[in-house]
Amino acid sequence: MQLDFGAVLVDWRLLGVGVLWTLGLTAVATVLGMVLGIACAWARAHGPGWLRWTVGTYVELIRNTPFIVQLFFIFFGLPAAGVKLTPETASMIAMVLNLGAYATEIIRAGIEATPRGQVEAALSLALTRAQVFLRVVLPPALKRVWPAMVSQIIIVMLGSAVCSQISVEDLSYAANLIQSRNFRAFEAFIVATLVYLVLSVMTRRLLNWLGPRFFFGR
Amino acid sequence: MPATLTRRATIGVALAAALLTAAGAAQAQAALDGIMKSKTVKIAVPTDYPPYGSVDKTMQPVGLDVDMARLVATKLGAKLELVPVTSANRIPYLQTKKADLVISTLGKNAEREKVIDFSASYAPFFQGVFAAKTLPVKTFADMAGKTVGVTRGAMEDQELQKVAPAGLEYRRFEDNNATIAAFVSGQVQTVATSGAVAAEMISRNPQLNAEYKLLLKDSPCFIGIAKGEEPLKAKVNEIIAAAKADGTLDAMSKKWLGRGAGDLPL
Numbered sequence: 001m002q003l004d005f006g007a008v009l010v011d012w013r014l015l016g017v018g019v020l021w022t023l024g025l026t027a028v029a030t031v032l033g034m035v036l037g038i039a040c041a042w043a044r045a046h047g048p049g050w051l052r053w054t055v056g057t058y059v060e061l062i063r064n065t066p067f068i069v070q071l072f073f074i075f076f077g078l079p080a081a082g083v084k085l086t087p088e089t090a091s092m093i094a095m096v097l098n099l100g101a102y103a104t105e106i107i108r109a110g111i112e113a114t115p116r117g118q119v120e121a122a123l124s125l126a127l128t129r130a131q132v133f134l135r136v137v138l139p140p141a142l143k144r145v146w147p148a149m150v151s152q153i154i155i156v157m158l159g160s161a162v163c164s165q166i167s168v169e170d171l172s173y174a175a176n177l178i179q180s181r182n183f184r185a186f187e188a189f190i191v192a193t194l195v196y197l198v199l200s201v202m203t204r205r206l207l208n209w210l211g212p213r214f215f216f217g218r
Numbered sequence: 219m220p221a222t223l224t225r226r227a228t229i230g231v232a233l234a235a236a237l238l239t240a241a242g243a244a245q246a247q248a249a250l251d252g253i254m255k256s257k258t259v260k261i262a263v264p265t266d267y268p269p270y271g272s273v274d275k276t277m278q279p280v281g282l283d284v285d286m287a288r289l290v291a292t293k294l295g296a297k298l299e300l301v302p303v304t305s306a307n308r309i310p311y312l313q314t315k316k317a318d319l320v321i322s323t324l325g326k327n328a329e330r331e332k333v334i335d336f337s338a339s340y341a342p343f344f345q346g347v348f349a350a351k352t353l354p355v356k357t358f359a360d361m362a363g364k365t366v367g368v369t370r371g372a373m374e375d376q377e378l379q380k381v382a383p384a385g386l387e388y389r390r391f392e393d394n395n396a397t398i399a400a401f402v403s404g405q406v407q408t409v410a411t412s413g414a415v416a417a418e419m420i421s422r423n424p425q426l427n428a429e430y431k432l433l434l435k436d437s438p439c440f441i442g443i444a445k446g447e448e449p450l451k452a453k454v455n456e457i458i459a460a461a462k463a464d465g466t467l468d469a470m471s472k473k474w475l476g477r478g479a480g481d482l483p484l
Contacts, residue, residue, distance in 0.1 A: 079403040087389065087405075165396060166405075167367075167389040177390065180371025 008187045011178050018174030019195060021088075025170065026157040026203070029095035033156070034149075036096060037103025042133060044104060045111050055104065062101035068162045070094050075166045091163035099156045106148050110141030139216040146216070150207045154200050161196075171195060249318055249443075250450040259296040261287040262303040262317035262442075269417045269474040270323045270341075270439075282474035283321045283439075286340055289466065290319065290441070293457040309334060312442050319454065320442035323414075335445055337454045338484040339438035340461070341471055345374045347432040348401075348416045349408040355431045361386045367406035369397045374410040377434040402426065410434060417475045430477045438482055455484075 009015075043055045062070065075090040085093070114137045122136040123129075142149070164173035175192035179185040253259045263283045264271035271281035279300055291298035301317045308324065311317045312334055323343060326336050347366070349355055355364070362385030368375045370390040378386075389406050391397040398419050401409035408431070409416070420428050441458070443451045461467045462482065471479040 075405065076399050076403045079405060084404060165392050167391055167400075173390070176392075177370060180375075 003187055003190075004184060005187050005191065007182045007184045008178055008191050011174070014174045014178060015171065015191070015195070017169060018171035019199070021168060021170040021173075022157065022160055022199065025088075025091055025095055025160050025163065025168075026153070028092055029099050029156055029160075030153050032096045033099030033103055033153075036100030037107050038138065040100065040104035041107035041111055044108050046129075046133070059101045059104050062098055063105070067094070067098055067159050068165065070098060071162060071166060087163070087166045087168045090166060091160070091168045094163075095156055095160060098159070099152065102152045102156075103149065106145045106152060107141060109148075110143075110145040111137055113144060114141055142211070143216040146208075146211045150204055150211070153207060154204060157203060158196065158200065171199075249447045250453060253294060253296050253318060253450070257296050258299050259291050259294055259319065260299045260301050260317045261290065262301045262308050262311050262320040262322055263287050264304070264308075264322045265302040266304060267323060267414065269414060269421070282341055282470055283323060285470055285474070286441075287319075287321045289461060289470075290321070290454065290457055293460070294453065309442065312444050315444070318444075318450070321439075322442070323439050324442045325437045326440045330442075333445065335443045335447065335451055337441040337443060337451060338458045338462075339440050339482040340458050340467060341439045342413065342436060342475065342477070342480050342482065343439050344413045344436045344477075345377060345411065345434040346413055346416070346430055346477075347378075347408050347410050347434065348420070348428050349431050351427050351429050353407060353431075355408065358432060359383050361408065361432075363387070364408055365389055365406045367391060367397045367400040367409040369394050369411070372411075374412070374434055378410050381434070401428075413475050413477065420476055436480075 040055045040059065043051045044059075047055070071091065071094040074085065074094050075087060078085065078090075118136060118140075119132060122132045127136070160170060161172035164170050164176060167173070171192055175188045179188035263279060264281070265273050265279050267281075269281050271279060271283040274280045279302065284300065287300060288298055301311060303311050303317070303320070303322055305322075308317075308320050308322045309330065312320045320334075321340070323341075324330075324336075325343065326339075330336075347355065347361070353364075355361060358381045362383040365387045366378065366382075367389050368378060368391070370392060372394075375388075375390065389400060391400060394411065394415060397409060397411060398415065400406045402419065402423050411419075413430070416428075416430070420426065441454055443454065458467070462479075467482070468479045471477060
C-alpha cells in the first residue's frame with residue numbers, strides 16, 4: 001500500500017477551515033452549554049416543582065436520544081414547523097442543548113455534595129440566596145466535578161463530527177470531501193484522526209488550566 | 219500438479235467458450251424468427267429502479283422501461299413476458315438467451331458494445347438541477363447566490379463545478395437521502411441529482427411544486443440486443459423511430475421523468 005499524504009495536505013486550506021469550525025462550534029457549545037447547565041442544575045436542586053419537572057424532562061429527553069437524531073430533528077424536522085435554520089446554527093443549537101443536559105447532571109452532582117453546614121453558615125452571615133449559590137456552593141461544586149465536565153466537553157467536540165452530515169464544513173466534512181475527490185480515504189482519515197487527537201489534548205489542557213484560574217481557585 | 223490443473227482448466231474453459239460461440243453463431247439471427255413463431259417476447263426490465271421500473275401496490279411492474287417493453291411487444295405483435303433483472307445481471311440474461319431484449323435503463327459504452335448490440339436510444343437518463351417552479355433559474359448563471367444541495371463526491375457534484383457560477387453556495391450531504399431530505403424540508407433552494415431520483419421526489423412531494431431546471435449531463439438509455447441479431451435490431455429500431463416520430467417517446471418521458479425526451483441519439 002502506497003501512502004500519499006501530499007494528495008491530502010495539498011487541501012490544507014479546507015482542513016484549516018474545518019479545524020476552525022470544529023473549534024468554533026465547541027467554544028460556543030462550551031460557554032453556552034455551561035451557563036445552561038448551571039442554570040438547570042440550580043433549577044433541579046432548588047427550583048420550584050414545575051421548573052424541576054420541566055428541566056428534568058429536558059435532561060432526560062436529551063440524555064436518552066442520540067445526538068444525530070437531535071441534530072436531524074432540528075435541521076430537517078423543524079422546517080415543517082416553519083423554523084428554518086442554517087446548518088451552522090442548527091449544529092450550534094444541537095450542541096448547546098446536548099452539552100447543557102449533561103452539564104446539568106454533572107454540576108448537580110457537585111452541588112448536592114456541598115455540605116449542608118456550609119450553606120447554613122453562609123446564610124447565617126446574612127448572605128442572600130443568590131450570593132450563597134454563586135459564591136459558596138457553586139465554586140467548590142465546579143471544582144469537584146471539573147474533570148468530568150472537561151471530559152464531557154471533549155465528547156461534545158468529537159461528536160461535532162456528526163454535524164458534517166448536514167453540510168457544516170467542519171474537520172470531518174473536510175476529510176470526507178477530500179477523500180471523495182481524490183479517493184485517498186486512508187490518508188485523509190489518518191490526517192483527520194491526528195488533528196482530532198491534537199485538538200482534544202490541547203482543549204483538555206486549556207480547560208484544566210482555565211478552570212482553577214477563573215471558576216473556582218486552586 | 220497445480221500447474222497442470224490450471225492448464226487443464228484453462229483449456230477446458232477455452233473449449234467451452236469456443237463451443238458456446240459456435241452455438242451462439244448458429245443461433246444468431248434466429249431471435250426474431252423465434253419471437254414470431256412463439257408469439258411471445260421475453261423482455262428484461264428493472265423492478266428496483268423507479269421511475270424506470272418498480273413494483274406497484276398490486277405487485278405489478280410499472281415504469282418507463284415497462285411501458286417501453288409493452289410498446290415493443292405490441293408492435294412486434296407478440297405476447298409480453300417480463301423478466302425482472304438487476305443492474306448486475308441484465309447483460310448475462312441477454313447473453314444466455316433468458317431474455318430477447320433488455321429494456322433496463324441500459325447505457326451504452328465501449329465495454330458493453332463488445333458483448334451485446336444496442337438499438338437507438340429510447341429514453342433520456344440525465345442529471346440535472348431541480349427547484350421550485352417559482353424560483354427563477356434559466357441558466358447556470360442564475361444560480362449565483364442560491365444554495366444547492368448535492369451528494370458529496372457524486373457525479374452531479376463534479377459536473378456542477380464545471381459549469382456553476384462562483385456565487386453558488388454548495389451544501390454537500392453524505393448520501394442521496396440526506397440531499398433529498400434537505401431539499402424537501404426547504405433547507406436548500408435547488409438540488410442537483412439524477413432525473414430518476416428527482417422525478418420520484420417530485421411525485422411523492424407534490425407540495426414542493428418543483429420542476430426540472432438545468433441539464434448537467436446526459437447518458438440516455440438504449441435497448442440491449444444479443445450480439446449479431448441484425449433482423450431483431452432492425453425491427454426494434456423501426457419501432458423506436460416510429461414511436462419517436464409520433465411523440466410516444468416524448469409523452470412517456472414526460473409521464474415518468476417530468477421532462478421531454480429531448481434529442482435522443484441513434
